[in-house]
Amino acid sequence: MSIVQIIVIVSALFFFAQVMYFTSKNKLQDQQAFIWLMFASIGVLLALFLDKINQLAGSIGIAYMPSLIFVLAFLIILNLLIFHTISLTKQQNKVKNLTQELAYLNKEIREIKKNQLKG
Amino acid sequence: MKVLIIIPAYNEEDSIYDTVQSVKASTNYDYIVINDGSKDRTPYILEENGIHHLTLPNNLGIGGAMQTGYKYALRNGYDYAIQLDADGQHNPVDLRNLIDEIENTGYDMIIGSRFVERSGYKGSVTRRIGIYYFYAMLKLLARIRITDPTSGYRVANRRVIAEFANHYPIDYPEVEVLVHLTKKNFKIKEIKVEMNNRQGGQSSITPVKSIYYMTKVTYFSLIRSIF
Numbered sequence: 001m002s003i004v005q006i007i008v009i010v011s012a013l014f015f016f017a018q019v020m021y022f023t024s025k026n027k028l029q030d031q032q033a034f035i036w037l038m039f040a041s042i043g044v045l046l047a048l049f050l051d052k053i054n055q056l057a058g059s060i061g062i063a064y065m066p067s068l069i070f071v072l073a074f075l076i077i078l079n080l081l082i083f084h085t086i087s088l089t090k091q092q093n094k095v096k097n098l099t100q101e102l103a104y105l106n107k108e109i110r111e112i113k114k115n116q117l118k119g
Numbered sequence: 120m121k122v123l124i125i126i127p128a129y130n131e132e133d134s135i136y137d138t139v140q141s142v143k144a145s146t147n148y149d150y151i152v153i154n155d156g157s158k159d160r161t162p163y164i165l166e167e168n169g170i171h172h173l174t175l176p177n178n179l180g181i182g183g184a185m186q187t188g189y190k191y192a193l194r195n196g197y198d199y200a201i202q203l204d205a206d207g208q209h210n211p212v213d214l215r216n217l218i219d220e221i222e223n224t225g226y227d228m229i230i231g232s233r234f235v236e237r238s239g240y241k242g243s244v245t246r247r248i249g250i251y252y253f254y255a256m257l258k259l260l261a262r263i264r265i266t267d268p269t270s271g272y273r274v275a276n277r278r279v280i281a282e283f284a285n286h287y288p289i290d291y292p293e294v295e296v297l298v299h300l301t302k303k304n305f306k307i308k309e310i311k312v313e314m315n316n317r318q319g320g321q322s323s324i325t326p327v328k329s330i331y332y333m334t335k336v337t338y339f340s341l342i343r344s345i346f
Contacts, residue, residue, distance in 0.1 A: 096186075103176065104194075107173050
């Protein structure tokens with residue numbers, strides 16, 4: 001095993017541990033935790049089978065293996081960003097609805113108080 | 120027949136009192152001011168003068184504020200809801216005409232237009248170019264002729280109120296909703312109104328924002344007209 005591969009495996013394992021740590025602290029939840037678990041696992045697998053990927057890259061005509069990794073990583077990260085923007089939009093909508101509801105309830109309370117003072 | 124005038128207000132301390140007074144003076148319709156998280160004295164003015172209002176704890180932007188009004192109209196069983204801007208540009212004298220028109224014609228939405236006939240309104244050249252651009256876009260995408268598509272002075276019936284309570288864009292909603300409504304077979308028409316020059320506040324549109332405005336509205340209009 002080359003020094004490079006050892007460094008890659010250690011980094012991947014470190015990332016995996018990081019994901020587990022954040023999950024245990026409830027900083028990553030449910031779907032989000034699952035997605036990062038997948039990424040961390042893929043990272044570790046890639047690190048373990050570095051030479052297989054080298055072969056795969058060669059067989060589909062990519063001379064420089066890291067560029068295959070970069071392309072894949074880029075595509076995956078792009079998708080992840082869209083996924084995050086979608087969940088951000090959902091949150092925005094929820095906050096908007098709650099804000100509107102709060103304004104409505106606020107008015108109701110003001111009116112009830114006013115009526116109580118009168119009666 | 121129940122009519123609600125929705126007055127969205129964000130930092131309108133200079134003009135909100137006068138706007139509400141002129142609405143009260145010229146009609147008997149119900150009104151509600153939507154205070155969109157103003158940071159100036161607007162909430163105090165509303166409270167001190169016993170003006171009907173909803174106060175949003177956060178600033179939601181014009182779309183979120185207007186939607187609050189439509190939701191309020193839907194819950195309280197209003198037949199028609201009219202948007203009236205707080206900066207004094209919309210003349211309450213035209214309210215009656217807008218209501219009469221929607222009642223008598225059975226259209227789903229009537230827009231108060233500055234350009235159906237020649238009116239006293241004079242906007243800057245860039246503003247006029249923008250308005251013409253949206254006019255042409257609506258003609259192409261929605262096949263409707265709306266000479267003043269950015270006008271916020273508009274009345275909606277109960278079906279449109281329900282539609283808006285369900286979905287309303289956050290920013291620059293005016294043009295986009297016209298494409299959306301036409302796609303869903305709502306009928307829209309314009310009548311002439313007079314618009315005043317603004318009493319207070321300033322136009323929120325800077326050059327950078329206007330590029331965002333045009334691009335965003337065009338993109339969403341395309342999406343709404345295709346899907």
